[in-house]
Amino acid sequence: MEIIVLVKQVPDTTNVKLDPKTGNLLREGLTGIINPEDRHALEAAVHIKETMGGKVKVLSMGPSQAVDACTEAIGMGADEAILLSDRAFAGADTWATAFTLGKAVERIGKFDLILCGRQAIDGDTAQVGPQLADYLDIPQVTYVQDIETMNETCTTVKRQLENGYERIECQLPALLTVIGTLNRPRHAHLGRLIDACTAKAPIKVFNAADIGVVTSDVGLEGSLTQVSKTFTPDFKRQGKILDGPKEQAVSELLKNISNSDAATACKAFAASCELS
Amino acid sequence: AVPKEIPDFSDHEGVWVYAEQRDGVLAKVTLELLGIAQELGQERRQKVSAVLIGDRLENLTHDLIRHGADQVFLAEDPCLQPYRTLAHVKIMEDLINEHKPEILLIGATHIGRDLAPRLSRRVGVGLTADCTALSIDPEEKILLQTRPAFGGNVMATIANRYSRPQMATVRPGVMEARTDEAKAGTIIHCEVQLDEADIKTKVLEMFEEKRKHAPITDSKVIVAGGRGVNGEAGFQMLRTLADLLDGEVAGTRVVAEQGFVPADCQVGQTGKTVRPEIYIACGISGAIQHRAGMMNSRFIIAINKDPDAPIFKVADWGIIGDLHDVVPELVRQLTPAS
């Protein structure tokens, strides 16, 4: 099986710090990690390779430091990695991202399966997978929570729904987007990591010309959507701390609720407010 | 760089909603989308249309009209039920190319987020994900699409100037459905010509998990617990409080993984987005991924023994203390004296 795994480097939002004054996200000092769901895609790919043979190739688009994500992916068992890095790629929406990745997949050539995360934790759109599948004219299954069977021509997977799942049989080649319940990703193997850092490491960096795209079709210029403004949501929270002994704190709380719209939201609160 | 020239889209007209249904039951978000579609339609002086795809669904058309559709495109065929990506994409693609709508809204559900991106690529348009607000720009007359990103820490307003329809998926539970019993509408039957060989997937089985509780996304009051609740006895206590308030119990990823609340009661970036009237966070630190799912609640109450817990930053009212003291006291004061 020839498997391509899409890996996006994202800021680690688990250790996110907020500006104590404005409540804004402090982006400085955030380390880059492999998008969590992409780890699960990688694990699945390496597992399939181990049982069926074949090769796992990682494809990532991002700034030059995204090479770290490629290195780690090789540490986890990928055979080679391609990083698409060019100033022209910056500012891409999902349309332009899927196009750029699509061109690179065409350059790679033959594949049986593409695995990727359902959603990246920064952009949060879950659009790149299905858009790439359409570009390549192959079927897709999204929200894959389990891969039951796999052979050269066909796979059976469980697709998560809001209230359960469906079992889907899908012809190959196909693209699957996976979620975290799929498996437990392995840690990178130290020896492989060290190999991946050497000059002979199987990591290639391609720019726009390498994959045969003109700069007006990629990045910000090639995008169909534009972010016209970004802002931090204004919570307008009252942020009132009620202290004192618990009896007092709780009765203060109920008093506050009774003086707000919250009392109308809930009969029990309304009743208790009349009580006190 | 020179700004790109904006093509002439004057031949595009109409606000469309993809009418998601499962097993012949309309998704709630479909009705919500028709609510906002009416507003946008009024502003643009354009008709609202619903596209209903499946098999034997004529009985649903009335409900779509009642909720705001001026016309319903109905595509029926056994191969369209249940939903399969390539089948529904093909029907939508043909309809869009023939009728050229200006706006297309799709629910950000597991089906909508499967269909919309694929369709957007197919018809060559941009797509905005997971919107929580939509409006028409008064000057440019384009759709302004506002969405949370970065786990809800950043809001972005996105425009789609260079392609039509302007396409967005919209979060369930955000827009308001409206009904008008007297409303009339027309039904347009669509011809379906699909080759099973082109669909490439088969649904072998659907499995519905039995639900013992109401969906937390529908609940007006949520009592949520985190690691600080510390075990089953603690959750029993939260349930007592929730019952008193006619609410549901939910939790952080930590407690969902420990099994104290079911997976579909996890609130946050990788769980549910909720917006109840009252959200009571007990023993929850307020990690960014958790806040992403509850920040838009109307009122937030936090109970935590750590005064520096980030949850207090998004709370209207906070009590610093041990929840094992505070929650029973809250229950006591809320229980009417008999």
Ligand SMILES: Cc1cc2nc3c(=O)[nH]c(=O)nc-3n(C[C@H](O)[C@H](O)[C@H](O)COP(=O)(O)OP(=O)(O)OC[C@H]3O[C@@H](n4cnc5c(N)ncnc54)[C@H](O)[C@@H]3O)c2cc1C
């Ligand atoms: C605030 C904000 C809002 C945005 N809103 C939109 C929007 O509504 N519509 C839109 O079209 N664009 C939007 N974008 C742009 C979007 O974030 C980028 O296009 C991004 O490159 C891909 O989208 P994503 O992060 O949402 O990926 P997703 O579609 O969520 O990613 C799914 C999977 O695709 C793969 N993948 C994604 N990107 C890459 C990559 N660069 N390299 C390798 N694999 C990858 C990964 O496996 C990932 O798990 C927004 C950007 C910002 C900053």
Ligand SMILES: Cc1cc2nc3c(=O)[nH]c(=O)nc-3n(C[C@H](O)[C@H](O)[C@H](O)COP(=O)(O)OP(=O)(O)OC[C@H]3O[C@@H](n4cnc5c(N)ncnc54)[C@H](O)[C@@H]3O)c2cc1C
């Ligand atoms: C990609 C990703 C996605 C994630 N998605 C989600 C998600 O969807 N939802 C989610 O919730 N998390 C999610 N997380 C996890 C998140 O980062 C946090 O780890 C999690 O929310 C913490 O849960 P908690 O508040 O229950 O536990 P903790 O952070 O451990 O907080 C426990 C709190 O309880 C307080 N406490 C302890 N004892 C008491 C007591 N007796 N009385 C009062 N207070 C007490 C403590 O002071 C502390 O503040 C995600 C993480 C990642 C990396």
